[in-house]
Amino acid sequence: xxxxxxxxxxxxxxxxxxxxxxxxxxxxxxxxxxxxxxxxxxxxxxxxxxxxxxxxxxxxxxxxxxxxxxxxxxxxxxxxxxxxxxxxxxxxxxxxxxxxxxxxxxxxxxxxxxxxxxxxxxxxxxxxxxxxxxxxxxxxxxxxxxxxxxxxxxxxxxxxxxxxxxxxxxxxxxxx
Numbered sequence: 034x035x036x037x038x039x040x041x042x043x044x045x046x047x048x049x050x051x052x053x054x055x056x057x058x059x060x061x062x063x064x065x066x067x068x069x070x071x072x073x074x075x076x077x078x079x080x081x082x083x084x085x086x087x088x089x090x091x092x093x094x095x096x097x098x099x100x101x102x103x104x105x106x107x108x109x110x111x112x113x114x115x116x117x118x119x120x121x122x123x124x125x126x127x128x129x130x131x132x133x134x135x136x137x138x139x140x141x142x143x144x145x146x147x148x149x150x151x152x153x154x155x156x157x158x159x160x161x162x163x164x165x166x167x168x169x170x171x172x173x174x175x176x177x178x179x180x181x182x183x184x185x186x187x188x189x190x191x192x193x194x195x196x197x198x199x200x201x202x203x204x205x206x207x208x209x
Contacts, residue, residue, distance in 0.1 A: 069089075070154055073085055073089075074150075077150050078150075081145065082141065082144035082145055082150045083141045083144070083145050086137075086140075086141055086144070087141075090137075114126075140157075143156075152194060152195055155191050155194045155195065156191065156195075158187055158190075158191055159187065159188065159191055161183070161187065162183075162184050162187050162188055165180055165184060
């Protein structure tokens with residue numbers, strides 16, 4: 034993740050503090066997300082991933098909406114959506130349906146079908162790898178060496194976590 038976060042910004046970090054602040058905030062987000070995954074695990078096991086994730090999103094919205102208004106002084110009025118041009122409001126609706134509804138329905142459905150929700154959540158870390166691949170094929174973006182290192186590291190660690198039990202059992206068997 035470090036390679037993805039810093040790729041292309043190392044030269045710029047000396048000129049402005051915004052880039053490094055953004056990196057620190059992203060790392061903070063990952064830390065808070067990790068703490069959440071650890072703390073919510075007993076509740077997911079008791080009540081199921083769909084119910085807990087839905088509660089999380091609803092409570093997150095209740096906290097996020099006023100936070101955006103207070104911190105950035107951006108008060109979003111959902112009722113003025115159709116005051117925008119046709120392209121703008123259709124783009125917003127498409128992004129909302131595509132990214133929020135379809136993606137999270139698939140995510141929740143997947144979590145409900147796997148035996149170990151904590152390990153299933155590690156698949157979420159493949160998002161930047163998939164996004165980078167799509168940007169390469171669709172937008173014809175270049176992939177840098179740092180991004181390649183990040184792709185191999187992220188994918189490798191996700192695979193290692195998913196197959197940790199069989200791998201560790203294999204090495205225990207080899208020692209005996």
